[in-house]
Each structure stands twice: as C-alpha cells, then as structure tokens.
Amino acid sequence: MQKKYQALHGTRDILPPESSLWQYIEAKVREVMRIYNYREIRFPIFEHTELFQRGIGESTDIVTKEMYTFKDLGGRSLTLRPEGTAPVVRAYIQHSLAKKAPVNKLYYLGPMFRQERPQKGRMRQFHQFAAELLGTLDPAADVEMIDLNLEVYRRLGLKNLKLYLNSVGCPKCRPQHRQKLLAFAKDKLPELCSDCNLRYTRNPLRMFDCKVETCQIILKEAPVMLDSLCHECREHFERVKQNLEYLEIDFELDDHMVRGLDYYTKTAFEIRSEELGAQDSLSGGGRYDLLVSDLGGEETPAIGFAAGTDRLIVAIESQKISYPSDEKIDIFIAPVGEEAKKTAMKLLFSLRRKGHSCEIDYLDRSLKAQMREANRLGAKKVIIVGERELEEGVYEVKDMQTGEQVRMPQAELKV
C-alpha cells in the first residue's frame, strides 16, 4: 500500500482560510513596525552552529537539546535558526551597521526551529515576529520596545494581557546574587526536588522556574536578583519602571522571571495571556548589552523582543477576534455553452487586467451550479454570457446583493 505522507511531527500546514489570518497579523506587524520606524532585516534560515552556541549560551536548553543541527556536504555544522537575535547581531557586525548609523532598529518575522515535544502553542517549526534596537542604553529604548510589542496586540484587539517585568542584572551584580542564592539553598537541598538540585549546580536562577509546590514555598524566601542589583542596573531599572508608569503602561514585577537565553542583561519582560493555558507566554524580550561584543563586535548595548505568532493565533481564535477575510471576489463570469466560453475567457482576462478579482467556471457546469459557486465565492456581480447574449452582443449583469439583473451592450460594460 502506498505510504501516506504527512507533515512532520511539530510542523503543520496553514491552509485557507487560516492563512488570511496570518497575512492579517503580518500586515499589522509591518504597519506597527513602520510607525515605530523599524526596518525589516531578512537573514538566512540556517547559520553556523557555533553562532548559536556562542550567542545563546552553551548550557541553555536550546543549545543542549533543542537545535536542528546537521552537517552539509562540506562537513560544516549548520543549524536551523532557533531564534533570531544571534543572527541579527551577526549581520549587524558583518555589515558594520554601527558605522552606518549610531542606532539601528530592525524587525523580522518568520519561522524558527526547536526540537521540543510539541503541544498546544508550541510547534517545532514555530513563527515569530521580533524587533531589535541596537546602539543605545537609554531606558527609553526599553520602554519603546515594550510599547511596540504591546501596540501590535492593541491593534489586533487582544485582551487579557499582562506585562511582567524583571531585571536580570549584569556580570557585575549577577555573581553576587548567585552567591547569596547558593548560600540560601545549600542547606535546603534535601527538601528541594531533584531537578532543583541539578539546577543548583548548573544554573541556580532556574530554580525559580520550578513548578513543584514545595520548591516554590521554599524559594519564596530566597534572595531575588532585584535585591542584588548593582547601582547601574538598579538606576536603569528604576527609570524603566518610572517611564512605564508615566506612560500608563501597566506591569507587574516578577522577580522570579528568568530568561532562557544567556545573553540577557538588565531589563527582562514577558507578555502573557491569561487564557492560553500552559503555553501562556505570548512574547518575551530584554536587554542584551553584551551579546554584540560576545560575538566579536564592538561593545554595543541593545534590546529586543520576540513574539510567538502561533500562540498569538491561538489567543486570537480563543477570543473570537474578527479579522478581514480576503476570500470574496468581485466578479464571477458564467458562460453557457461552448461559444460563450470563448467570449467569457476574453472578458475574464480583460477584467483581471483592469484589476478586478474574477473567477470563471472550469467544469462546464449548469448555470444553476455556476450561480451557486458565485454565491459561495462571495462574488458581488455575476456576468452571464450565453447563446442569447452572443447573438445580441450583450451581457446579463446580476448584482448578487440586490438580485437585480440588467442587460448591457458588451461594449458598454460597467462593473
């Protein structure tokens, strides 16, 4: 028996009419990006594996177990992009964008790839829209990034969102906090779960992520990053908060929020939907002031965010938000008989050249069936051309909304 091919685990086809929703969202994203003066960057789907190892961090989950890595014919190790920030920074350095302008504002949208166990709102090929702002340490940039992200959701009419804010510090203050945290947890290790014991040695901050209730209770008392920020980080964080308050953007502090990527510094934020279930994080972002230099460029402060489009789709569908559908056509041409088909084809092509979206019957169906098809397609007008019309040199033009039908000389056709 012939094997039935199907899309790979964690990938899926986006069919009409869902594809119109995707187009709609992408159009909104581009619209907002333009308003905020971000310009599109398109970078490759795959890069040197090393770029992601260095950029994202060797010990992160993404790098250790989630990347689609393969060798090309030349034996080089390549990886399908699991995120966009590292490639953008690579391009930023490669093309010396810093020399062309002091501040660079870039956006992108497209598929990313991570080999995880798929579930609702988490595909292996998933989609993001994202922005990066490179070249400034100004807290106003942090706020702009958050507002930009929110504005996309606002324009889509998304409700029940919550903005969470944290600061993950910098290499100056992080080690101090780490010491305090380790000291705190040391004698509590027997009470903590096995995962947390592992996190304790590998990445103690991650213990905050633990979902086990007893761990949560214990870690409630644990020293948090926010209390250990160095002067510079504290100052920065205060000004970000002030600006948000001043601009009346609601947020909630989440001092347990940790970023999964190593390059984050200072501001970290996340936008969650309250009705999305387990995968409730719609987007996340933050500062990465050291990534550019880590990847070999001049030290350049930067901030960015990435939003999951697949999850956005889930949220939009669950909130039953309406969106314009592009499925309706202007004119359906219904020929009756073989001779009429020729005239109809000619008419079809000329109308299309004038920019009308038109359709014609390809199955030589009865007029009744053609009318039904026209109705299904949402045609505003139907032009009927049969033997009778050919003889008289006219078209029957029917308005599908009103049901009115008029005959018009072919030369004077107006639609």
Added chain:
RNA sequence: GUGGGUGUAGCUCAGUCGGUUAGAGCACCAGGUUGUGGCCCUGGGGGCCGUGGGUUCAAUUCCCAUCACCCACCCCA
C-alpha cells in the same frame, strides 16, 4: 525524556453489551426551475472503523503491539 488521552466519511462526532447493507450534522454533487445563487424539499457520491497481530464460528467492537495525533510535565515564543 516522563505521564495521561484520542484514532470511525473532507470536517465535528455518534454507534456497535462481538453477529447481515456502519450512522448523524456540516461540506460536496444532482434534481425540484429544459438559462439564475442564498432559504426549503428530495436524492446521491464518499469509510479496508489508524496499522499489524492474537482470541473467536465471527472483530470496527475484546486483548496485545505499533504508529500517528492531542494535552500536560519540562522548557520557552
């Protein structure tokens, strides 16, 4: 990697305490109008009941395996 759930028509799902031709709604096609849509009525096409094996006179139904998908853990967008 761990746990739970589900596989029956294109879609959403009934059903078979093991027994003749396996159902509904939606969708599709046709007719009711020999050249006119939506609503309505009538009819029709479409299923190796996920796959393989076992038990049985008999399996879509029970058992086992397997695959696929979904949800959750984990992690994140």
